[in-house]
Amino acid sequence: MKKFCPKCGAEGKPMHKGFCIDCYLADHPDIVEIQDMEIEECPNCLRAHLGKNWTSSELEPFIASKVKTKLSEPTITASIVGETEKGPVMLIKVAGRLGENEAELSKEIQITLRKRQCDVCSKKQSTYHNAKMQLRGPEEAVTDAFRAVRNENRSTSRKERMAEVFRFEEVKDGVDVYLGSAQAAKNAAAKLVNKGAKVKTTYKLVGLDRKTGKRRYEITYSVRMQ
Numbered sequence: 086m087k088k089f090c091p092k093c094g095a096e097g098k099p100m101h102k103g104f105c106i107d108c109y110l111a112d113h114p115d116i117v118e119i120q121d122m123e124i125e126e127c128p129n130c131l132r133a134h135l136g137k138n139w140t141s142s143e144l145e146p147f148i149a150s151k152v153k154t155k156l157s158e159p160t161i162t163a164s165i166v167g168e169t170e171k172g173p174v175m176l177i178k179v180a181g182r183l184g185e186n187e188a189e190l191s192k193e194i195q196i197t198l199r200k201r202q203c204d205v206c207s208k209k210q211s212t213y214h215n216a217k218m219q220l221r222g223p224e225e226a227v228t229d230a231f232r233a234v235r236n237e238n239r240s241t242s243r244k245e246r247m248a249e250v251f252r253f254e255e256v257k258d259g260v261d262v263y264l265g266s267a268q269a270a271k272n273a274a275a276k277l278v279n280k281g282a283k284v285k286t287t288y289k290l291v292g293l294d295r296k297t298g299k300r301r302y303e304i305t306y307s308v309r310m311q
């Protein structure tokens with residue numbers, strides 16, 4: 086006698102623990118566990134808050150990494166298959182082994198995107214900065230210096246967004262540039278020294294860092310271009 090599934094009556098299908106594999110999977114939703122999720126997205130830079138980081142990396146591998154499965158040797162993929170007013174709809178596919186059999190399951194989940202400004206964007210929109218560069222001198226030299234600061238920072242800020250130019254302000258005799266990273270400002274100042282600028286550095290105590298308890302200084306580079 087051929088084995089048949091006591092639930093759906095199918096004959097000749099792969100069986101697992103007395104049921105056909107499809108019925109078994111249908112009755113055991115915990116074999117693939119993933120639920121609708123909320124993801125924060127920054128309305129300014131469109132980075133997503135995935136795990137602990139604000140990142141512009143893809144959503145798919147992150148969602149795939151959140152899937153729990155009881156299948157062995159699983160291959161998990163996630164892809165965006167639709168979009169509602171809440172956010173993307175994702176299809177999760179899990180293929181693997183269940184006992185003797187190959188099994189494949191899919192689930193759809195709704196991702197709800199919540200708007201929240203990321204740390205760097207909110208700092209950029211406040212008056213926050215770690216370093217200030219006052220570029221002074223003949224107009225053309227100041228323009229060149231400003232361009233050099235931006236270019237210097239562009240390469241660093243790809244890895245470290247705090248290195249970005251947060252704000253700048255044209256003043257009577259030059260331009261003030263505000264940066265999130267003291268190190269980036271230091272590097273840029275060193276570049277300008279190579280171009281013949283005179284640089285004076287001043288430190289101002291602005292308070293205590295809430296996280297580390299260390300004193301926080303704001304560094305000002307007064308750059309005089311020739």
Ligand SMILES: [Zn+2]
Binds near residue numbers: 091092095107
């Ligand atoms: Zn069945």
Ligand SMILES: [Zn+2]
Binds near residue numbers: 128129202205
């Ligand atoms: Zn942002």
